[in-house]
Amino acid sequence: MTWTIIVLVVLALVLWSFYISWRASRLDRLHNRVEAAHTALDLALVRRAAAASELASSGLLDPAASLLLADAVRRVRQVGPAERDLAESDLTRALRATLGDPDFRKEFGGGKDAGFQVAADQGAGELVAELDAAGQQVFIARKFYNDLAGRTVDARRRPLVQVLHLYGSAQQPEFFDMDDAMVGEKIE
């Protein structure tokens, strides 16, 4: 009689430990995915800044617009993680103000009586397209990252995870909030 109880208890313990191990490894995978998404977001931001920097020094924009853009890019490069969202938002605003100007889009396509030097039209078109694409990538990467961050935060909050400290030394991911409304959208 007692043997049955012992076997049952041992079995329950074994099953319980498998379950915990499974939960822990799920959580682990989630953390890994969030980290990968963060890296992707970081890369997208860096690419956007690089493309903006190229546009600023290209001579396609008037010197005032070039200076504004270069200033925003410089800030993004210099700022620490705590202020990054602010600096990136400012870069978005600078991009909207310069690239998003409907007259810029019109004129640089036309060429005649342009208020600024126009580099080889193909080169110009490519630069702007690259910047548009980079902006879009940032938007998407951020969406995916924040989604995963949210899920990770929720998973960490579950009672079992909290009590058993299943997340170990993994940091809680932070949301990344910034203004990344795509260039070309009319924002008032």
Next chain:
Amino acid sequence: MRIGIACPYSWDVPGGVQQHIRDLAEALIELGHEVSVIAPADEDRPLPPYVVPAGKAVPVPYNGSVARLAFGPISTHRVRRWLKEGNFDVLHVHEPSVPSLSLLACWIASGPIVATVHTAMRKSRILLATMPVLRSALEKIDGRIAVSEAARSTFVEHLGGDAVLIPNGVATRRYRHADPLDGWPGEGGAGKARAGKGGAIGFLGRMDEPRKGLAVLVRAFELLAPGRPGLRLLIAGPGDADEHRRSLPPELRDRAVFLGEVSEEDKVRVLHSVDVFCSPNTGGESFGIVTVEAMAAGLPIVASDIPAFRDVLRGGEAGELFATGDPDDLARAAARLLDDPARRAELSVAALDAVAEYDWGTVARNVLSVYETVVLGRTTVGITQ
């Protein structure tokens, strides 16, 4: 001369640069010249006849805050048209290193260009000054003017070449005469100060910025007031007065009048409501325009012995200097003036004389000499193709 002036900031927003340009333009017009100012402006608001609007300024992040600037194809087009039609003898741009109309004008124009720098460029902006498109636009500047020593260093270190120092002007006529505020001078106000009795000391400026020195004046007042019945303190300016009020003993509190921020007109009336004006600044002043305004009102001044004031007060000839930050010395100097109406009259005359140097008429003439220097042998201002 036909003079074209470029303003980088919104005309309808109050600001030092805009005010400077407004005063300069009007002084030049008074001297008989033709002036046109191009500035970002809201076309629905009434503009002076000499201002040409270049579209609305757009708020963008720049230099750590949000600035309202004009750039892009439309602004470029407007500047180009203004230059073409203006046929100016000289182009005068203000703050050329700010990404706005002044920079665009430098870029598009050919011919004599004068630039005035109003603020010192921070070291962090050196890198930007090396951008080729920026450099080539700024290199076209022939004449350089700086309104302060600090601003002058910008030119010397970053934009190549030395600059002439021509400080901001003061419209001295505006300050010369005014009625005292209602209820002043009363017992303790302008003209009533004599040996041991009455009188008023005035202060203008931010109350809660320690470098403006209001605390020093309040302490000195505490020392002076008990032995001088009727003496009052009149203070105007933005900031929180409570701390200063609380720091005074209760019996003196109603003798110190804190007005808060006042209109330009009332500011002049404040000056004409007191016997003595005090500039107790402990530092951070490159010019001390408030002191100059008080001098233009004909007030005897008692000021801290900082370089800016020593300069403006001609080493103590046009006003009394006291040991910076020392309430006892301030109290002594103020008492000397309050007791001696003859000395006050003397200083008043000396102040008015000293301030003629800063009058906009004089400043405009100095600016004109710079124009005349750069237009020698040159064609009129046109556009590069």
